[in-house]
Amino acid sequence: MRSGSWTRIVAALLLFTGILVRPDGARAEDGYELWQRYRALPAADASALAARAGSVESDEASNPTIAVAVAELRRALPTLTSGAATGQGGAILIGTPASPRIAALRLPLSRAGEEGFLIREADVGGRRTLVIAGNRPVGALYGAFHFLRLAQQGPLPARIDVAEQPRVKLRMLNHWDNLDRTVERGFSGQSIWDWWKLPNATDPRYIDYARANASLGINGTVLNNVNAKPDMMTAEWIAKAAKVADVLRPYGIKVYLSARWSTPVELKQTATADPLDPAVAAWWKAKADEIYRVIPDFGGFLVKANSEGQPGPQDYKRTHADGANMLAAAVKPHGGIVMWRAFVYSEVDPEDRGKQAYSEFKPLDGKFADNVVVQVKNGAIDFQPREPFHPLFGAMPKTPLMIEVQITKEYLGFATHLAYLAPMWSEVLEADTYAKGRGSTVAKVVDGSLEGHELTGMAGVANIGSDRNWSGSIFDQANWYAYGRMAWNPDLAPATIAREWARQTFTPDPAFVEPATAMMMGSRQAVVDYMTPLGLAHLMATGHHYGPGPWVSDLARPEWNPTYYHRADKNGIGFDRTKTGSNAVAQYAPPVARRFADRRTVGDDFLLWFHHVGWDERMASGRTLWEEMVARYDGGVAAVEGMNRQWAALSSMIDTERAEQIASFLVIQKEEAIWWRDASLAYFGSVSGRPLPQGVRPPAHDLDYYKAIRHPYAPGHH
Numbered sequence: 001m002r003s004g005s006w007t008r009i010v011a012a013l014l015l016f017t018g019i020l021v022r023p024d025g026a027r028a029e030d031g032y033e034l035w036q037r038y039r040a041l042p043a044a045d046a047s048a049l050a051a052r053a054g055s056v057e058s059d060e061a062s063n064p065t066i067a068v069a070v071a072e073l074r075r076a077l078p079t080l081t082s083g084a085a086t087g088q089g090g091a092i093l094i095g096t097p098a099s100p101r102i103a104a105l106r107l108p109l110s111r112a113g114e115e116g117f118l119i120r121e122a123d124v125g126g127r128r129t130l131v132i133a134g135n136r137p138v139g140a141l142y143g144a145f146h147f148l149r150l151a152q153q154g155p156l157p158a159r160i161d162v163a164e165q166p167r168v169k170l171r172m173l174n175h176w177d178n179l180d181r182t183v184e185r186g187f188s189g190q191s192i193w194d195w196w197k198l199p200n201a202t203d204p205r206y207i208d209y210a211r212a213n214a215s216l217g218i219n220g221t222v223l224n225n226v227n228a229k230p231d232m233m234t235a236e237w238i239a240k241a242a243k244v245a246d247v248l249r250p251y252g253i254k255v256y257l258s259a260r261w262s263t264p265v266e267l268k269q270t271a272t273a274d275p276l277d278p279a280v281a282a283w284w285k286a287k288a289d290e291i292y293r294v295i296p297d298f299g300g301f302l303v304k305a306n307s308e309g310q311p312g313p314q315d316y317k318r319t320h321a322d323g324a325n326m327l328a329a330a331v332k333p334h335g336g337i338v339m340w341r342a343f344v345y346s347e348v349d350p351e352d353r354g355k356q357a358y359s360e361f362k363p364l365d366g367k368f369a370d371n372v373v374v375q376v377k378n379g380a381i382d383f384q385p386r387e388p389f390h391p392l393f394g395a396m397p398k399t400p401l402m403i404e405v406q407i408t409k410e411y412l413g414f415a416t417h418l419a420y421l422a423p424m425w426s427e428v429l430e431a432d433t434y435a436k437g438r439g440s441t442v443a444k445v446v447d448g449s450l451e452g453h454e455l456t457g458m459a460g461v462a463n464i465g466s467d468r469n470w471s472g473s474i475f476d477q478a479n480w481y482a483y484g485r486m487a488w489n490p491d492l493a494p495a496t497i498a499r500e501w502a503r504q505t506f507t508p509d510p511a512f513v514e515p516a517t518a519m520m521m522g523s524r525q526a527v528v529d530y531m532t533p534l535g536l537a538h539l540m541a542t543g544h545h546y547g548p549g550p551w552v553s554d555l556a557r558p559e560w561n562p563t564y565y566h567r568a569d570k571n572g573i574g575f576d577r578t579k580t581g582s583n584a585v586a587q588y589a590p591p592v593a594r595r596f597a598d599r600r601t602v603g604d605d606f607l608l609w610f611h612h613v614g615w616d617e618r619m620a621s622g623r624t625l626w627e628e629m630v631a632r633y634d635g636g637v638a639a640v641e642g643m644n645r646q647w648a649a650l651s652s653m654i655d656t657e658r659a660e661q662i663a664s665f666l667v668i669q670k671e672e673a674i675w676w677r678d679a680s681l682a683y684f685g686s687v688s689g690r691p692l693p694q695g696v697r698p699p700a701h702d703l704d705y706y707k708a709i710r711h712p713y714a715p716g717h718h
């Protein structure tokens, strides 16, 4: 047994017998409270907070959004300040200019915009008061959560003067939740939407879901899977969605629905789903009217069309724009929008899958209605551990593009692998498209500033489920958190977000927070190295995407096979996307295309994404490609071993319950990292014919052993 386990067992015994009081007050924790634990602050911080924010006042408590903001502050402050030595001195005043006391302050609320807030201290009726104000109630709510974020992290700054507003308008979660409560690519239990009991019964969890999301500024949620069922559009199911919308409304969260293109035909109410057929347009218009009657602030539709077998306008020889615009017209009178996904690749098109979305969508630039936003995945293939930014970013200047990222880790080890995703998202957001010269980052496309678009958005495929800890693991909560924070401000640094999450989720103690942050920051690169190093992609096993399957080559469609992506043979490996290959590089602006096309400038991270490279060619490190690949796989495993050691050293600083779960998941991750490394090296070694370098540990088993592994019951697969 490792010494870390002994330490924890001894600590648990001491805790049980009351000998040791943990810093958190010895309360067992199961992760349900997420980053909203509101535990007692150290006495000095508690006293200081109580002196400035001991009580909460508002002149607008009849407003439901202000009411939940007040309730949240009143829930948090007493426990945060429970260890305070001094009395409850100062007051918080929260609200909007509708409050006479706030209006009288003449705050510079233009800095808060439509959804933002100001937090500052002011003299209210002769009393020093901490004012949290927004132009609208939702801004005040976000201000309350921001204040609690600060208060939970340690001593408040001596002077508080904060003004923030979101950079992105639609800050969305996409649930891939099915009506039978299974979740596509969900690794944290069932759907949190208990459809069967709705609309008559709701679950208190919906409120906690809303609190957690509102604390990040998330303002929209698509309740059902993009692989949608027609039933969602029936009165019975709309009533269920309406009930969820009622619960989420005070928290500033709008409900949206995924629409299946062929719904009216499948419900036998139209003869066709041709978007240019007036009967089809009339059906959707009536359907939108029906939805808005029960969900007056309904957000609109999300559509996956003509992709992976889903129906769409192309079935009628119409374009994506024809389809999107027809639906957009239906919701337009109500202020709704359509999010039309660009994740398309055809079942018959032999073109490089990585090129197809651009080929289909780029010619449609300027053809979409003004309440349509095209939703583009971060990369051109599919949520791989690392992909270059999608070439559509910067290529459709006349069309608002929102970015879609995947919070649930379909391709990064499900819920058990620790992989903090903010560095991956920020790598893409910071990437320069050169669409309008240097500095045309993806973030500027997404926040609309590059082309002056008003309709802007980010979508995150949720990792939320019915598990007590919501996300399947404690560290996966950080991905939900980071997504929300980055949707509010795409420029926030991943390490900053990791620190603030760790302080609230565990403890503000820097002795814990700093090493935990370092561990998180390195974790995604570890996954890249033990799964798909050097720009490789899509090497996962078939269907469920759990574990390695780089040898798979017998699936019906070429682009379903890992061999399609790595193209390894005895001479080399990698997908040539330069002029001599698929020329996907040409979809990028010339400076980017040149950098990716040149072996000397592409860099190791995307080398095999864009180039087919000989096994014996020299890398920047001086190693041959084969040696480098071996070193990367070994490095990935070593990094996970390092995380296990690091966690053993840190875990005694937090509660046993969460510490134990994290430790056990890290053991799973280590075993699976070794599995990935061994299986991949066994396979690529057999293809390349190259021996392992001296001193390198051979795979534990032969290739046939790894090929024979089956996992028919892996979660999240449909």
Ligand code: GCW
Pocket (backbone or CB within 6 Å): 176, 184, 185, 226, 227, 304, 308, 343, 382, 383, 410
């Ligand atoms: O990542 C892939 C998944 C599918 C998913 C699809 C999509 C919802 O394997 O499960 O379907 O992408 O994004 O539409």
